[in-house]
Amino acid sequence: MEPQIAQAPRRTAGYWYADGLVELGTGLLLVLMAALFALEGLAPAGSLPAAFSALWLPFLLLGGMLLLGLGLRVAKRRLTYPRTGYVAYERTRPVRKVLAGVIGGLVSLSLVLLLASRPEWLTALPAVQGGVVALVWFFLSYRIGVWRLALVGVVSLVAGLAASLAGLSPSIGTAAVFGTTGLASLVSGALVLAHYLRTTSPPAEAE
Amino acid sequence: MAGRGGPTAAEHLQRILEVDRLIHEPARLLIVALLASVREADFVFLLRETGLTKGNLSSHLARLEQAGYVRIDKGFRGKIPQTVCSLTAEGRSAFKAYRSQMKRTMGGRRT
Numbered sequence: 169m170e171p172q173i174a175q176a177p178r179r180t181a182g183y184w185y186a187d188g189l190v191e192l193g194t195g196l197l198l199v200l201m202a203a204l205f206a207l208e209g210l211a212p213a214g215s216l217p218a219a220f221s222a223l224w225l226p227f228l229l230l231g232g233m234l235l236l237g238l239g240l241r242v243a244k245r246r247l248t249y250p251r252t253g254y255v256a257y258e259r260t261r262p263v264r265k266v267l268a269g270v271i272g273g274l275v276s277l278s279l280v281l282l283l284a285s286r287p288e289w290l291t292a293l294p295a296v297q298g299g300v301v302a303l304v305w306f307f308l309s310y311r312i313g314v315w316r317l318a319l320v321g322v323v324s325l326v327a328g329l330a331a332s333l334a335g336l337s338p339s340i341g342t343a344a345v346f347g348t349t350g351l352a353s354l355v356s357g358a359l360v361l362a363h364y365l366r367t368t369s370p371p372a373e374a375e
Numbered sequence: 376m377a378g379r380g381g382p383t384a385a386e387h388l389q390r391i392l393e394v395d396r397l398i399h400e401p402a403r404l405l406i407v408a409l410l411a412s413v414r415e416a417d418f419v420f421l422l423r424e425t426g427l428t429k430g431n432l433s434s435h436l437a438r439l440e441q442a443g444y445v446r447i448d449k450g451f452r453g454k455i456p457q458t459v460c461s462l463t464a465e466g467r468s469a470f471k472a473y474r475s476q477m478k479r480t481m482g483g484r485r486t
Contacts, residue, residue, distance in 0.1 A: 172405055173401075173404055173405050173408045176405065176408035176409045176411070176412055176424075177408075177411075177412035179409075179424060180409055180412040180413050180416070180424075181412070183420070245452075249417070249419075249452070250452070250455060252419065252420065252423055253416065253417050253418070253419035253420025253421070253422070253423060253424075254415075254416065254417040254419070254420060254452075254457070254459070255413050255415075255416045255417075255420050256413060256414040256415045256416070257413055257414060258413065258414050259414075
């Protein structure tokens with residue numbers, strides 16, 4: 169019972185990922201981002217897609233995250249809660265959200281400034297992106313003890329290194345990193361969801 | 376006599392006796408620990424995570440509710456009955472106090 173008690177916070181946090189829905193949603197968002205970057209990279213210079221794809225990214229990110237949150241709540245209400253129970257987590261404090269945004273913004277800004285001063289380092293961009301995305305997956309995996317998430321991080325790291333070594337353009341390299349990570353997340357989510365649905369069943373309705 | 380500034384055996388025993396026994400019971404401790412890390416959770420989740428029987432879980436929850444540590448809301452989700460549990464402010468502070476007391480008791484022992 170003692171290890172169970174010590175692991176309680178991790179287990180409750182890990183429960184959010186028990187059905188694979190988060191990975192499916194995140195994977196979809198990453199693949200959409202990859203498509204946008206690929207469009208930017210493949211469109212002829214000066215064309216509308218090339219000019220506007222960067223403008224769409226913030227909207228895709230913000231809208232995608234909002235829709236992801238909404239979709240997850242609906243899907244979990246229909247699929248997960250009747251089978252293995254309902255859990256509501258403490259809301260993240262606004263200060264922490266702002267802090268995360270500021271840190272993310274500073275890291276991105278530093279990267280942009282660094283690359284602006286050293287254009288020859290642009291080929292390393294996918295490797296850096298892959299590393300940053302991998303760190304996020306590794307941290308999440310460690311914090312909640314869901315080790316399959318670390319595998320998605322490894323895929324991201326390898327995809328970034330491969331894209332850099334292949335000398336892909338920044339847009340196509342970024343698309344490769346996000347696309348591969350997104351696909352890995354989708355596959356992981358689909359496998360977990362299939363297993364979850366096979367091993368759990370919804371309760372009978374009350375009379 | 377305290378050895379090297381640590382508590383005496385009598386003080387140590389006293390600390391153990393002061394532990395909140397309602398929370399100290401393993402099954403209830405697990406329930407409280409699970410509820411402490413979320414805003415609220417339902418009976419089905421607690422049943423799976425604790426591995427208790429329905430009857431056992433109900434009786435432990437009832438005791439925690441009587442003590443004012445847990446709030447229980449019964450309702451329906453569609454046609455399915457749902458019992459949602461959450462720790463009260465009193466329950467959270469009791470759990471916090473229990474944890475720090477256990478840390479002091481287990482960590483402060485000098486022989």
